[in-house]
Amino acid sequence: xxxxxxxxxxxxxxxxxxxxxxxxxxxxxxxxxxxxxxxxxxxxxxxxxxxxxxxxxxxxxxxxxxxxxxxxxxxxxxxxxxxxxxxxxxxxxxxxxxxxxxxxxxxxxxxxxxxxxxxxxxxxxxxxxxxxxxxxxxxxxxxxxxxxxxxxxxxxxxxxxxxxxxxxxxxxxxxxxxxxxxxxxxxxxxxxxxxxxxxxxxxxxxxxxxxxxxxxxxxxxxxxxxx
Amino acid sequence: xxxxxxxxxxxxxxxxxxxxxxxxxxxxxxxxxxxxxxxxxxxxxxxxxxxxxxxxxxxxxxxxxxxxxxxxxxxxxxxxxxxxxxxxxxxxxxxxxxxxxxxxxxxxxxxxxxxxxxxxxxxxxxxxxxxxxxxxxxxxxxxxxxxxxxxxxxxxxxxxxxxxxxxxxxxxxxxxxxxxxxxxxxxxxxxxxxxxxxxxxxxxxxxxxxxxxxxxxxxxxxxxxxxxxxxxxxxxxxxxxxxxxxxxxxxxxxxxxxxxxxxxxxxxxxxxxxxxxxxxxxxxxxxxxxxxxxxxxxxxxxxxxxxxxxxxxxxxxxxxxxxxxxxxxxxxxxxxxxxxxxxxxxxxxxxxxxxxxxxxxxxxxxxxxxxxxxxxxxxxxxxxxxxxxxxxxxxxxxxxxx
Numbered sequence: 293x294x295x296x297x298x299x300x301x302x303x304x305x306x307x308x309x310x311x312x313x314x315x316x317x318x319x320x321x322x323x324x325x326x327x328x329x330x331x332x333x334x335x336x337x338x339x340x341x342x343x344x345x346x347x348x349x350x351x352x353x354x355x356x357x358x359x360x361x362x363x364x365x366x367x368x369x370x371x372x373x374x375x376x377x378x379x380x381x382x383x384x385x386x387x388x389x390x391x392x393x394x395x396x397x398x399x400x401x402x403x404x405x406x407x408x409x410x411x412x413x414x415x416x417x418x419x420x421x422x423x424x425x426x427x428x429x430x431x432x433x434x435x436x437x438x439x440x441x442x443x444x445x446x447x448x449x450x451x452x453x454x455x456x457x458x459x460x461x462x463x464x465x466x467x468x469x470x471x472x473x474x475x476x477x478x479x480x481x482x483x484x485x486x487x488x489x490x491x492x493x494x495x496x497x498x499x500x501x502x503x504x505x506x507x508x509x510x511x512x513x514x515x516x517x518x519x
Numbered sequence: 520x521x522x523x524x525x526x527x528x529x530x531x532x533x534x535x536x537x538x539x540x541x542x543x544x545x546x547x548x549x550x551x552x553x554x555x556x557x558x559x560x561x562x563x564x565x566x567x568x569x570x571x572x573x574x575x576x577x578x579x580x581x582x583x584x585x586x587x588x589x590x591x592x593x594x595x596x597x598x599x600x601x602x603x604x605x606x607x608x609x610x611x612x613x614x615x616x617x618x619x620x621x622x623x624x625x626x627x628x629x630x631x632x633x634x635x636x637x638x639x640x641x642x643x644x645x646x647x648x649x650x651x652x653x654x655x656x657x658x659x660x661x662x663x664x665x666x667x668x669x670x671x672x673x674x675x676x677x678x679x680x681x682x683x684x685x686x687x688x689x690x691x692x693x694x695x696x697x698x699x700x701x702x703x704x705x706x707x708x709x710x711x712x713x714x715x716x717x718x719x720x721x722x723x724x725x726x727x728x729x730x731x732x733x734x735x736x737x738x739x740x741x742x743x744x745x746x747x748x749x750x751x752x753x754x755x756x757x758x759x760x761x762x763x764x765x766x767x768x769x770x771x772x773x774x775x776x777x778x779x780x781x782x783x784x785x786x787x788x789x790x791x792x793x794x795x796x797x798x799x800x801x802x803x804x805x806x807x808x809x810x811x812x813x814x815x816x817x818x819x820x821x822x823x824x825x826x827x828x829x830x831x832x833x834x835x836x837x838x839x840x841x842x843x844x845x846x847x848x849x850x851x852x853x854x855x856x857x858x859x860x861x862x863x864x865x866x867x868x869x870x871x872x873x874x875x876x877x878x879x880x881x882x883x884x885x886x887x888x889x890x891x892x893x894x895x896x897x898x899x900x901x902x903x904x905x906x907x908x909x910x911x912x913x914x915x916x917x918x919x920x921x
Contacts, residue, residue, distance in 0.1 A: 347915075404524075
């Protein structure tokens with residue numbers, strides 16, 4: 293599904309060039325559960341952004357679902373993000389003025405789905421994350437764990453192939469964090485590919501496949517060491 | 520994205536930042552209200568002047584001594600030291616003989632001291648004929664206007680304005696009282712209805728006497744002007760030529776008279792006031808432009824405030840065009856709502872002004888309101904483009920990490 297070959301991502305900071313990613317090769321199959329760990333600045337978030345089509349590599353080849361991503365224009369990339377990829381962020385990134393249901397419906401609204409269909413989907417999806425009683429609450433009326441569950445509902449409402457999570461439990465207490473992990477792992481069990489970036493070794497160890505990144509390179513990959 | 524969703528999303532954003540939204544609406548509303556109110560004032564002035572002229576009747580000609588036309592012989596006449604001959608009562612009588620001339624009112628005007636018993640006052644004294652009342656459509660408060668006399672016949676009668684009757688004479692029935700004008704005495708035969716200003720003169724503080732009496736009073740044979748009413752509108756041009764030919768004949772072949780057609784004056788004033796109104800509207804439009812710059816500023820701040828929202832929308836699959844549309848529609852809503860408020864305020868202002876000065880109608884024409892809204896919308900959208908493009912160009916990675 294996802295094939296990265298020789299991916300580099302350089303940033304220029306002042307006169308210096310920082311190699312955030314340096315010759316990364318990675319294959320991800322459908323429905324995999326991968327954790328990416330590593331120290332700060334090792335490039336794990338950059339890798340996640342590139343996989344999630346939010347960022348373009350400086351060099352290297354990226355095939356998503358058999359399509360060379362470099363050949364897609366911005367609008368086509370936006371469509372792929374909308375249909376195939378769901379994002380979960382550390383700080384939730386809910387739109388404060390919208391209710392939980394409206395936040396969940398955002399991707400469908402951008403796609404142009406009619407309001408009745410959106411409402412039906414958001415109600416079902418929020419029920420799936422246990423928030424059927426919070427449909428019309430705004431984010432500031434929800435607890436942190438509930439906000440992240442709304443974010444998950446928004447990420448999966450389009451039934452994407454992959455769920456990309458950047459420190460999904462970073463802003464949550466242990467109990468809510470545990471609930472969030474239980475939800476995303478259950479989604480993975482239903483067949484959605486799950487890639488989690490985290491500092492937390494306990495969380496990282498739960499994944500079937502674990503990547504360790506150092507200085508923009510994949511230092512270890514459990515899939516490779518076992519095979 | 521559906522049009523309704525885009526617009527709803529933008530409205531929600533406006534609702535979410537009430538202070539910012541109210542400030543913006545205020546700025547645009549002031550601009551639009553200024554356009555509406557100022558064009559209203561300009562239009563009121565134009566209608567007022569047009570109304571004043573139309574009150575004179577559209578079949579009238581005004582004959583002035585001297586060649587006022589600056590094009591042609593007038594300048595040459597000045598250069599060779601020619602001075603205008605007076606218009607006289609005899610000239611007026613000569614004009615009266617034409618069949619197409621329905622009424623003729625020669626006018627002499629001067630200042631005079633009027634007194635009744637111990638009270639006196641400086642007023643304008645008009646010498647004219649009975650025709651003036653008909654031409655000007657003046658109403659009488661009491662008595663009647665000057666009697667029909669030959670133009671060269673003096674008579675010791677007068678008609679007073681409303682203020683003169685009340686404040687100088689001051690008795691219940693001024694008609695029949697003897698008023699002293701300068702050294703002569705005349706009997707009041709009528710009092711005019713309150714009329715206010717007519718041109719530069721306050722009719723309420725004037726006294727009217729037969730034209731021949733006025734000439735004796737001022738000891739001058741010259742007429743200030745002659746007002747002629749023709750039988751039909753179609754006669755105007757012929758009578759105009761006839762007046763010039765007749766007077767030129769009578770003045771030894773020198774064309775030293777100016778004939779103004781009422782309709783020509785009217786259209787001149789019309790165009791002058793049209794320009795003034797446009798200028799006022801233009802000044803008001805500048806304030807709309809300022810409001811537009813304000814929209815740009817505030818939308819730029821909004822983009823900065825909402826970088827994470829924009830980044831999120833991009834991550835969720837919003838295209839550049841969608842981001843641009845969201846912000847442009849927001850500016851357009853601001854402009855639309857602001858100008859709706861502005862129109863309401865502008866017309867209320869016009870209504871209040873019309874109440875304060877009932878003889879003027881300050882209502883702005885519909886084109887002013889429409890162009891106000893139009894300019895506001897164009898400004899809102901034009902000045903919204905830059906912030907919207909900036910939003911669309913935001914790097915989602917940076918926006919989300921903010």
